[in-house]
Amino acid sequence: MTLRLGRHEFADDATLMMAIVNRTPDSFYDKGATWAEDKAFDRVTAVVEQGAAIVDIGGIKAAPGEFIDEAEEKRRVVSFVERVRAAYPGLVISVDTWRAPVGRAVCEAGADVLNDAWGGADPALVDVAAEFGAAIVCTHTGGATPRTRPFRIEYDDVVAAAIADTTAYAERAVAAGVDPRSVVIDPAHDFGKNTFHSLELTRRLGEMVATGWPVLVSLSNKDFVGESLDLPVGERLTGTLAATAISALAGARIYRVHEVVETRQVVDMVNTIAGRRLPQRAIRGLA
């Protein structure tokens, strides 16, 4: 399906890098490296140069921690979205938020995508997306409350649950007036899931792709990678890229990442092997 992300459209076969840009002092991977606004802006500049089509700006870390109210979340992201919008008119700006009022403020500031990482915790978020012509990412969290860790959650079939919840959310978004080309689904690895759940979702991602909704995967340096390999944050890139390769083979369209260059190479290589992408420049044995 052709993808429309706010002001921007992408061809049916396009794969997109969504670079994570944290406006937080405490996110698990970068530990506040882009907390200062200028550092975050430098990160945007760097990932654009690396080929990211999307930046995903977040003002609250996913894990439990200090309570961040709506006003503080806005302070962290709204003016920054304005600044990025002005500097990069061709860049897709996504904001990672579950709150409709924050969604409204960032859309007014120029955001193209609302990345609802907490799976519809605020039901009014779809109305904001519809009102502003923004895209929405419909994630599966198993009903988890925002910023909570999974605790003994079990599913009869985690893939079936993820498909049921994300497609229901997608249909609710369309019913609310969101353009069907602007709806993306995300199994949300680690969110409301143990490592076995995230592994199964990776292994069976093709079932989500088969729904016809474009699939986003957010795999980067997550705990399911760390637990699979018994490696701490900072040593999970190779495992992340392995999961990326499996997801690319299954047909994922958007990759939410810390490492843009490495992910782009893996996705391109897999899609070239799969026959969905031409080699960049092949002359060996042909001259």
Added chain:
Amino acid sequence: MSRVVIVPSTLALLPEYASLDDPVADLRSVVVDAVGWLLEDGPATASTGSPAGQRIADHLLGPGGRAASASERSAGTSPNRLVVANGSATRTEKAPGHLDERAEAFDAAIGRALAAGDPAALRDIDLTLAAELWAMPDAGVLRDLATLVPPVSEVHVDYDDAPFGVQYWVVRWLCG
């Protein structure tokens, strides 16, 4: 008057081997223009030395109607000709056949004959040496032009280079 165009037999010209960045973009542009010039004057028959060369000819001459018909080919009545052939493949250390010091002179002799519009000189191509320089079966196709092509009255050398250690020419001859 008739027209003859010589183009290389590199598989990179075939659409099934396309890349995102065309490794033979300059060559392809010249080839397409030369074949366009050839077909301006009506259908053309192909001289090729291999099934791959024939596929390249079929691709360049286009689907039915643009190439010479089978009956024209068998009767040899089509005056225009697309020749799909290149020189050695041993011009550099990175060449498919590695470096052979004899390749440059071998290619130069053929290049002079093509640039002079002198098909008779192609009769002198040494096919044994050609095989050692990875130039067969194309060199045989070039040698056969000595008997197939009437006297040449005008020559355009559009391409003469060995970008991958393989000698390519794109040459247009106006004959008669």
